[in-house]
Amino acid sequence: MKLLINKVCLLTGASGEIGLGCAKKFYENGSKLILIYNKNKKIIDKFKKNKINVDVYKCDITNIKEIKNLYKKISKKYTELNVLINIAGIMNTANFFSEDKGKSLIKHIKVNLIGNISMIKTFSRMMIRSDNASIVNISSIAANSGIRFLSDYSATKGAIQSYSLSAAAELGPLGVRVNTISPGIIRSKIHKDNNVDKFKNQISLNRIGEPEDVANVALFLASELSSYVNGQNLLVDGMVKKFKDK
Amino acid sequence: MKNITKEIKLIFSKSLGISINEIKNTLSYVKSDKWDSLNHMKIVAQIEKKYKIQLKMTDIVAMETFGKSINIINKYLKKK
Numbered sequence: 001m002k003l004l005i006n007k008v009c010l011l012t013g014a015s016g017e018i019g020l021g022c023a024k025k026f027y028e029n030g031s032k033l034i035l036i037y038n039k040n041k042k043i044i045d046k047f048k049k050n051k052i053n054v055d056v057y058k059c060d061i062t063n064i065k066e067i068k069n070l071y072k073k074i075s076k077k078y079t080e081l082n083v084l085i086n087i088a089g090i091m092n093t094a095n096f097f098s099e100d101k102g103k104s105l106i107k108h109i110k111v112n113l114i115g116n117i118s119m120i121k122t123f124s125r126m127m128i129r130s131d132n133a134s135i136v137n138i139s140s141i142a143a144n145s146g147i148r149f150l151s152d153y154s155a156t157k158g159a160i161q162s163y164s165l166s167a168a169a170e171l172g173p174l175g176v177r178v179n180t181i182s183p184g185i186i187r188s189k190i191h192k193d194n195n196v197d198k199f200k201n202q203i204s205l206n207r208i209g210e211p212e213d214v215a216n217v218a219l220f221l222a223s224e225l226s227s228y229v230n231g232q233n234l235l236v237d238g239m240v241k242k243f244k245d246k
Numbered sequence: 247m248k249n250i251t252k253e254i255k256l257i258f259s260k261s262l263g264i265s266i267n268e269i270k271n272t273l274s275y276v277k278s279d280k281w282d283s284l285n286h287m288k289i290v291a292q293i294e295k296k297y298k299i300q301l302k303m304t305d306i307v308a309m310e311t312f313g314k315s316i317n318i319i320n321k322y323l324k325k326k
Contacts, residue, residue, distance in 0.1 A: 079295055128287060129295040173284050174291070 003223035005030035008078050011090030012061055012119060015040035017188035018138065021211030022085055022218045023047060025053065031083070034074060036061075038088065061088050061115035062143040071122050080129040083222040086137045086160075091190045093149040105152040106192060112156035117163060120178075124171060133176040136221045137164050138214075141184045141237045157182075161233055168231030177230040179221050184237025185216050205238035213238075250323070253296065253317055261288040271313030293319060299326070 009026050011017040014035035020043065023035055032053040037044050039058050048054045055077070059070045074081070089112045094104040116137060127133035139161045142154035161180050168178035185199050186209040196208050217236050220226050258273070259266045262280040275281045290306055293299070299322045301309075309315040 075300065079298055125291075125294075125300075128291040174287055 002028075002030035003219060004083070006032065007082040007222070008032045008034065008080065009032040009037065009083035009085065009222060010058075010065065010074070010081060010123065011085045011087060012036045012116075013038075013086075013138075014056075015043045016087065016190070017198050017211040018183070018214050019087045020047060020213040022087065023054075025212065026217040026222070027051065027055040027082075029223070033077075036088070038069070062110040066119055067118050067122050069128075072146070074123075075126060078126070080133075081123055081126040082130050082133050084119065084123050084127065084133075085218055085222065086119055086135070088115060089138060089190075091140075091150070091153045094152055096151060105155070107241045108152045108156045112153070112158050113163075116160055120163075120167060123154055123165075124176060126172040127176045128171070131175055132224060132227055134222050134226070135164075135167070135171070135176060136218050137161075137178070137180045139164075139182045139233060141182050141235060141240060142186060143182060145240070150162045164233075165231050172230050177221075179226070179227070179229060180233045181214060181217050182233055182235045182237065183210055184235070184240050186211060186214060186236075196231060203238040203239055203240055206245065207238065209236060209238055250297075250319060251316060254293070254312075254319065257289055257292045257296065257311060258315075261285050261292060269312055271311065271316075273312040275310045289315075297323060297326075299323070 004026055009031040011019055011033065012023055014023050015037040027033055033055065035044055035054065035056045036059050038188065044056050046058055057070055057073065059066045061067060090108060092104055094100065097159055118137060123208060137160050140154065140157040142150050143158035147154060153211055164178050164180045171178055185196055185201065187196055188211060200206055200208055214236050221229065255266050255269045258269050262285050264280055275286065290301055294301060297319065301322065305318045309318055
């Protein structure tokens with residue numbers, strides 16, 4: 001059974017592993033896709049090849065003018081938007097005592113928080129025209145775990161959870177659900193160290209998560225199957241027993 | 247130009263949960279218990295969907311009676 005037939009779904013961060021995993025999953029489920037990328041056009045073009053109902057746009061979500069232009073283009077083609085999945089994000093490690101004058105923190109806030117919030121604020125206008133719309137924000141287990149060298153990252157991921165909860169209360173009565181997914185350690189380039197398998201003994205399911213694991217939950221939250229789920233944060237981490245960074 | 251009053255009345259009726267007969271030009275956001283900020287956005291969303299328009303925030307705020315709402319929507323439809 002296809003779960004997103006004729007649903008218009010917008011995905012940011014579509015050229016990353018989780019983004020691409022979601023795009024594949026949503027396409028298989030009959031969605032009309034709007035894929036947003038900032039870098040790595042080649043990956044998106046490869047995915048788009050020979051597919052119908054897939055639109056691709058470049059947008060830097062930290063630039064509100066680019067978001068407004070994106071909105072103009074998309075609202076010309078579609079009257080309503082059913083699903084928004086905010087995947088775009090950055091994760092840089094930073095030593096607590098590094099003297100970067102707050103640059104790392106500001107960068108994380110601009111992308112992970114302001115960028116995603118700007119997308120929600122801009123596109124929710126199109127979403128309230130739909131009968132049952134869904135926004136999914138990607139947070140992280142770092143928001144609630146306390147992980148060394150990730151304080152800037154985890155602060156923004158915690159903030160997007162809080163924001164989502166209030167947005168869920170505000171948009172829920174207008175027919176738009178807002179939920180977050182908190183992935184654990186997922187095999188992707190965001191972990192610059194490719195050897196993420198070393199963490200698997202810290203996970204009760206004894207394996208690292210794959211992008212598809214996140215995509216499956218995103219599909220659930222985007223679809224009517226979760227029509228009574230709002231303001232929730234779903235952990236997709238295989239149950240981390242106790243996270244250690246070594 | 248097409249008379250949109252009947253269509254808009256239907257949208258107001260569904261969004262506010264009141265009978266079409268209760269909707270007069272003087273129906274007011276301030277005086278009506280049913281017409282709150284939430285239902286106001288429902289009305290806006292349905293109007294935008296039906297007529298494929300995007301209302302400016304200043305106009306959304308200015309839609310404080312049914313009569314004014316009709317005038318504002320007509321302004322957009324003339325531009326189309």
